Amino acid sequence: MGVIVPIRTLGSEDTVGMDLNRGDSNEQLLYEQVAARFVSLIEKGTLQVGERLPSVRRMAAQEKVSISTVVHAYRALEDDGWLEARPQSGYYVRRKPAALKGVPLPPEPEVSRPRCEAELVSVAELSMRVAHATRDPNMIQLGMAVCDPNIHPTRQLNRMLLEVARNCSSAGNTYDFSPGSPVLRAAIAGRLVQAGCSLGPDDLVLTLGCLEGLNLCLRAVCEPGDTVVLESPTYFSALQAIEMLGLRALEVPTHPRDGIVLEALEEVLEREPVKACLLMPCFSNPLGSRMPDENKRRLVEMLRERQVPLIEDDIWADTSFEEPRPRAAKAFDEDGWVMLCSSFSKTLGPGYRVGWVAPGRWRRKVEYLKLVTSIANPTLPSLAVAEFLRRGGYDHHLRRVRRLFAEGVECGLRAVGCYFPDGTRVTRPRGGHMLWVELPPGVDSVELFEAALHANISIAPGQIFSSRPSSHRFVRLNCAYHPPDVIETALQTLGRLVEERV
Ligand SMILES: Cc1ncc(COP(=O)(O)O)c(C=O)c1O
Known part of the structure; x- marks a missing residue:
């Protein structure tokens, strides 16, 4: 059980406490004051790291402020890194990591130098x-x-799973045939506006996570023996997929911050019969590189001119430390040469396996491949995630x-x-x-x-x-x-x- 903190009696500026009870107070000021008081208590050590704060309801009753004021204050403190919300448990004081100041950082790796030759994996x-x-x-x-x-909102998702299961009876236990739940596809299309994409639900096919999407796209555009261009280094499950499909991987020099080097890519495209590029323009795994928008535009243009599809793995984009998330390469795609793959595995959690593809001009082929591979995504998890997105709170x-x-x-x-x-x-x-x-x-x-x-x-x-x-x-x-x-x-x-x- 955590301490009960009578906000009005702690700290030095009594005026803050008095303000808390002013019925006509501006709501925003009020929550900022509550939050500021907590910060000072943490800094003084009155509230210790790891200590649980009183529940929102209790705090609101104790301080005679509204529940929403306390919720706002706790959330602001969470956003600033002072508190941590633990599912089914409450808010805890967390240790703010010490600043990097003073620690000499090692230099960054240089641009990678792979052999630039197609090879079996x-x-x-x-x-x-x-x-x-x-x-x-x-x-x-x-x-x-x-x-x-614990970072994932598992309790909320599970609650929604129970709700949709209760409400949709036997409909929750039928095939949700490819391309999958229209409600979820509409919600995902809505979110992709932030990626700079103007897509509708009919442009999307739901998949079992992002990896199934990558596999379906590779199968849609390549035959065994074909060459696929990748960043160097690249995501190992993409390499495994390439290995299993009997494709050849051709790794291209990649900058640790800016992603694939376009001049090197152009040179490869001139000399090799490349069938597809599989890239992660928004935070690659493992480099974390992020292509500047101008590079994405040039990339899409370069591939469109040569009629080479880009399979874009966008799974990490929503984890961008800066808001808004970076634009997807798909945002620059006017003719459907970009096949955008992603999922909620890195943000809502990998267990629900909700992924999707916007396959551009291969829309029907990917839908068909999904159908003959796994028929459908599980129905209830799709509906639960759609409900989570509908109610807000994802941002x-x-x-x-x-x-x-x-x-x-x-x-x-x-x-x-x-x-x-x-x-x-x-x-x-x-x-x-x-x-x-x-x-x-x-x-x-x-x-x-x-x-x-x-x-x-x-x-x-x-x-x-x-x-x-x-x-x-x-x-x-x-x-x-x-x-x-x-x-x-x-x-x-x-x-x-x-x-x-x-
Ligand atoms: C770049 C990249 N793509 C795809 C995946 C797989 O995603 P999912 O679990 O949604 O299939 C991962 C997982 O680590 C990843 O890092």
């Missing part, structure tokens, strides 16, 4: 080993691309996601700066929750992966993010599965393991 074995390690609950999880499940939830991811990344950067030896390089992502770390010469990332497992830490070795074993001096680190203090301690251990191998 073989990442299956190592990536399965990494996947098994990342599922071990006893490990400190720096390896997978999954955040702390508020996103603010929390963005803040927590940004804090995690900042903490990770600081720890790499403090504990990793000279010769280390690290990215500066502005979205997502991954760091791509280049280790000093002589350190092999698979060997480090094994050593880290002995220390109960799972990391993702760089090799799985390339079609060739070229990223052997890189690791990807997840900064959002554990709280900042756990991440910092784990990175201290990892830094020592790196140091021992230099």
